Amino acid sequence: MVQSFRLDGVGLIKRDKKLSFKFNGKIYYGYEGDTLASALIANGIHLVGRSFKYHRPRGFFGAGVDEPYAIVQLFRNGETEPNIKATEQELFEGLEASSVNCWPSVNFDIGAINNFLKIFLPAGFYYKTFMWPKSFWYKIYEPLIRKAAGLGTVSTSHDKERYEHKYEYCDLLIAGSGPSGLASAYAAAKNGARVILAEDKSRFGGTLLTNDVNIGNKSGKEWAEGIISELKEMPNVIVKNRSQVFGYYDHNMLVMTERISDHLPITKKFHPKQRLWYIRAQEVLISSGSIERPLVFGNNDTPGVMLSSAAKEYLKVYGVLVGKKPLIFTNNDSGYETAIEFKKNGIDPVILDTRKNPQSEIVDEAKHLKINIKFSYVVVAAKGYKKVKSADIAQISDDKEQLGKLENVKCDCICVSGFWTPTIHLASQSGNKTTFDENIDAFVPGISKQNERTLGAANGEYRLSETLKNSFETGYELSKKITNNDNKVSFPNVLEKKSTVHDKFWCVPLPKGKNYKRFLDFQNDVAVSDIEIALKEGYRSIEHVKRYTTLGMATDQGKTSNLNGLQLVSKIENKVVPAVGHTTFRPPYTPVSIGAIVGREIGKHSKPTRKSPMHSWHEKNNAVFVDAGVWLRPRYYKRGNENLFEGSKREAKNVRRNVGVCDVTTLGKIDIKGPDAAELLNRVYTNAWLKLPIGKARYGVMLREDGIVMDDGTTTRISENHYHMTTTTAQAANVLSHLEYYLQLVWPELNVNVVSTTEQWAGAAIAGPKSRDLLQKLFPNFDVSNEGLPFMGYMEGELFGVKARIFRISFSGELAYEVNVESDNGNFMWEKIMEIGKELKIQPYGTEALSTLRIEMGHVAGSELDGRTIPYDNSLEGLVSKKKDFIGKRSLSKKAFSADDRQKIVGVIPLDKKTSIPEGSHLVKDSKASLPNPKLGYISASCWSVEHDNPFSLAILKDGKNMIGKKLFVMSPLKNKIIPVEIVSSHYVDPKGERARS
Amino acid sequence: MLYINCPHCGLRSQNEFSYGGDATVKRPDLNKEISDQDWDNFVYNRKSLRGKHWELWQHISGCRQWIKVERDTSTHEIFNTLKANEETI
Structure with a gap:
């Protein structure tokens, strides 16, 4: 196809680099250095879309960022992107774009019927029209409006770009x-x-x-x-x-x-x-x-009506004529510059100047070039539907109120200049x-x-x-x-050429008997009449007028429309423009793609995934992973066709019977050093810490100042002034900040330093009746007998030449140890444990088995320490010192916290000993009570007890201590389940804790 | 994004810090009798001031120090920053 509107030898485009591109399925040619807009205009294409509300034909209005019309859907490298301004998109070989907001095609658009129904679509029409019947909104109105009024389609596939x-x-x-x-x-x-x-x-x-x-x-x-x-x-x-x-x-x-x-x-x-x-x-x-301001006249949105500065830019930068019979409509000297450029390139423009007798160098030059200039003339209305064909023009009186006789002049574009904003x-x-x-x-x-x-x-x-x-x-x-x-x-x-003052005139009055639409906002189809209605209906604040009429909204944010809107409001309200004020400018100035805002913060959690040093071993051994905060942890190690339930049951059973090993690297670890370290622990934890001997670990619970449990874990005294604190995986960062807060701001007199060592240590929990046998084999030169390393004991050992810390602590309730080595040695430790444990029938276990083991022992974890419970609720009142003060202690004496029927942790067993209980279910007295059925408590964690071979759950239950032995119902409307249950002690296995101490 | 002058590190962007609330709240001394009302005020009751306000920030991705920042809550202007052990004026 010929680029029939391209000039020879003008512009900054690279003529030796011809590019082909597709618009609405048709192939065209342009040059390197073109925008999609300049290339389309060079090919004589001016119809590129349909307007938002009335679906009127849309062409090009500007040549850059201010463009309200030419928004296209772009296809590039297998991806699609909406809301692309054709005036900004640079042309490249093979570019594909299509019109938006038209169906079935830009040339025949069914929605254009709105143009003939426009009497029914006044300002605020959404608010007025689609309000009844109410049920119609979701089912009929909204889907239809969404289909009719869009500015493109968002891709639903993953963006491959970086x-x-x-x-x-x-x-x-x-x-x-x-x-x-x-x-x-x-x-x-x-x-x-x-x-x-x-x-x-x-x-x-x-x-x-x-x-x-x-x-x-x-x-x-x-x-x-x-x-x-x-x-x-x-x-x-x-x-x-x-x-x-x-x-x-x-x-x-x-x-x-x-x-x-x-x-x-x-x-x-x-x-x-x-x-x-x-x-x-x-x-x-x-x-x-x-940015150049438009002038407002009848049908001023017809394709071919555009800013005069844009016409000049298309000509001088791209060597493209926006028309061959241009009409320039101006209230200032800028329009003349465009006319002069046309004239220099062999095109005869006609200038309509609203001014009566302007005197300046630029006007003189135009006269000298013999350009046809009509002073005190205006365009009353553009004629033509899909493209300007002619214009009705008229002389205008000095007071700008009266129009002379209408004359029709042929033209193929109208370049407007209403001065500069x-x-x-x-x-x-x-x-x-x-x-x-x-x-x-x-x-x-x-x-x-x-x-x-x-x-x-x-x-x-x-x-x-x-x-x-x-x-x-x-x-x-x-x-x-x-x-x-x-x-x-x-x-x-x-x-530079000197120019003279502009004319404040900006809006052409309607001729008698004509009711042309005179548009202010071209992107949102807001016409003069819409603003008039809004003001008649009582909208006064410019912010309200904007939202009611949509003036200055959407992707162009009114770059060409705002000022004319303000002028109109001030004229009707009889105020000066500054008294009306402008709406707030908010970022972004132009649309920004979501991808750019997001940057590299993509994927899971929008953060890098944290993996333990043993991660690749887990992968090789069929671990099925689960998210634990930002960490990935093995949930279970799949054997054959096992599912989660079967696999975790096998692993948990093996811990109770033989020995298992679990990766506990993710636990938070904080190194605490200084002469006042014990004093700090004593103030932070609810129990006593001043007398913990060297080489011993202790379990502790810390509260927030409001008495709610913040975290739990063990802390070990490594040497005189050196402690090793562990926190839950999720709270590690918060606990460190918490300690720093008290040390720096509240008790600066304490001589203590804290630092996170979570990533410095790799941890393996070895649990089960055979764990001591395994430990002895791992550390043959160390005494790990019950006397040498008693329950809650700590020792430093050497694992085949690698320094290790051994803690005798148990989360599973079994005889258990935790071995820590420096992270770089984590995989070595793990492989040694697996290799030597083989004859003891060791199996690795994941978080699911870990949960099963702790639930049936009644050990609390994150699902009970959920930011809503106090120590009593978790049966941890034995850890709350009566003698000393600590963070949050004063809050525990609150009335609600010491109420007789306070909630407490209990165990729950289904009466049929078969039905699994969904976590989060409610406990009620009467399953048939009328709604709202009073809730007595909730299921915090559920498992299949491998010890008893039936379902077992933990629950936080009102008046829990007096409910043991009672029968209640578990209700889960989500899972549509009602299960009769019995309330039992939360310690379902080994209630005296003998195994861990054996 | 605010530009906070950490007294230990110098000017750093807000995304290195985490907010820590009112800097003028003093924790009651340990082992001291305190009325329900006073304890309640310490734990829960905060003024939501418009204007100049001393607040705590922790330079969490930097030196990890808690600092005191005098900021106007409506304009975001920052007037002064202090170390944890320095008294607000």
Whole structure:
């Protein structure tokens, strides 16, 4: 297909690199350096989508970030992405894109019937229309609206691309590489400041690429290229294109997305698709420029109506004509510049100027070029449905209220210029109090809250010479303040055409008898009439008007619509614009992909998975893993076709009968040293710690200040002033912070140091009646007899030349030991245990068997110490010292905590001794009582008792101590189960604890 | 993201710290009689101030020290930071 709207020899595209791409299934051609938008326009394509509400045809309105219309679905490298602006997406070979929000096709869209029903779709129509009958919302209205009103489809498959985060620091962050950005960056960099210069587009230079200016005897574009290539060579400067600074946060933290691979057919190896930069800047210079404002007239959303600056950019950057019979509609001199560019390229434009008799160099040049200019003229309405075919124009009276006779002129595009709106988003996000500038009818930054300044057009300064002067000066001053250097660069000569004042006129009145839609917000189909209705209905605050009418919402966030909306509200309300105020600017300035926000924090828990040093052994031996916090632990070791129930039962049985080994590396470990270590333990734990002998371990429970159990574990006295504390896997980090809190803030007089050693030690629990035999074989030169290493004893040994710590502690209730070696030796230890234990019929056991063993012994764990229970509830009152004070003790005397019928841990057995009891079930007295059935307690943990060969559960039950022997019902509405049960002691196996002491 | 001046390490970003509540709360001495009301105030009752506020942060991914930070809860401005053993003004 021929690119019939492409000019020869104009533009910055690479003509030797022809690219093919597909839009809505059809193949087209463009060049490297095109955007999808410029390539489509070059092929004469102007219909790219349908509008959100009325499904009216949509074309292109801008040429960049402000684009409200041309949002497409992109297909790239087997992935699909919605919400892509065609004006931002760079063309690459094989690009595929399609229109959104139209069905079945962009040319024939059934939803366009809304356009004829628009009388029924006024402002707030969702709130008014779809409210009754209520039940219709979920089943009928919502699915239909979702289908009709979307901006694309999100892929449901895993994103294969890689996204990265980067932290950076600089003296000066400069957002935008137009004239002010380049000048300030250059001045500051030459003075030794560390500078980051960020440009959203692929090309640096901003308006210098399209404006006819001369700086230091070079064209604007050449001057920009010179500055950029010099900056790129400097070691103190980071220059980034395709990088949007989208958020300004507290303490001068700014966030930027760098689109590294979006413009390539596939991402290069080892490259991310996008990178998110967190930049902490000493000073920020905002040089984000300005966006042209539309003029409002009838059917001003017809494809072919676009900003005049966009038309100029398509022409000068891409060598593309947006039309061959252009009508320029302007209230200021900018429209003339576009007209002049058309004329220079052999196209005859017509200018309609709302002003009566403007005098300026630019107007003179247009007159000199013999461009047809009609003063005091307006476009009343665009004609044509899928593309502008002509325009109804008319003369307008000096008071701008009366229209003359309508005339129809043929045209294929209407380029509008309603003057310029500074892009103040970043300044406003930073907390800057913006002010309204009467001269330009727009808000500009005012008093800064953080270290930021706004330069150039973003600050309402549209003269290039002034902009460059201020920017050189500011870059120099700020860098001098930071670096104390004094290298000033010389200021270049600037030649630019002088312009005159704009006309404050922005909205064309309706001619008599006509009811054209005059759109303010092009993305959300908000017309003048919608705002009028909202105000009539009593909405006053601009924030409410925005939410009711959707003015300025959605992906473009009203970049082209906000100011005209404000002008309208202020006109109807008879207020000045600053009294109406603007809605809050919030980050992000442009849409940011979720992938970039997430970065590498993906996968399980969005964190790296922690594995014990024995992990690969577990893997090789058919371990089925389970998440334990951020750790992976073997749940059971699968043999043949065994399921979890069978496998864990086998492993638990083997512990009770022979000997088993369990990886307990994940337990939290804290090394405690110092002369006051015992005193610290005595204050942190509920039981007494001052008299623990060296070489002995003790079980302890610690509380929060509110009396709730925080954690439990054993602590061992290694030497005089050295203790080894263990915590549960889940609470390890919290317990360390807890200890540090008391040592640093509450009792700084205690001479103690604590440090986490969780990852320094690998741990193996050896449990079962044959565990001592095994231990003796592992440590043949050490006395591990009941006398040599008694219950709760500790000794240091040597495991075939490897230093080991041996603790005689038991979680399973059996005779048991825990052996710790340095992490690097973990696998060696494990393999030795398995090798030597073979003749004793050793089997490894996982967390499921571990749970079974502790549940039937009545040992509490995380499911009982769940942040809701006090020591009494867990039958741990024997560990609560009456003599000494400790953290949380005072809370235990609370009335509720000492009530007679306080909840307490009990055992639960189903009467049929067969039915497993679901964890989390409730205990009730009467299974048939009317709802809500009073809940007496809940099942905290369940297992199949391998000792008794029937189900057994632990429960926290109201008045538990008086309930032993009673019969209750377990109810689980989730599992639809009602099970008659008997309440028994929580110690179901070896209640006196003889085995562990044997 | 806040920029907190750790008195031990210097300026660090907020994501290295964890928040620890009101820095002006004093734990009652051990082994001392205390009324239900006073204990309740210590454990549960906190003012939710708007404006300047001394609060605790722990430099959890850095030096692991608890520090005191004077911050405006509405503007996030930080005025002062102190070590754990320094008294707030």
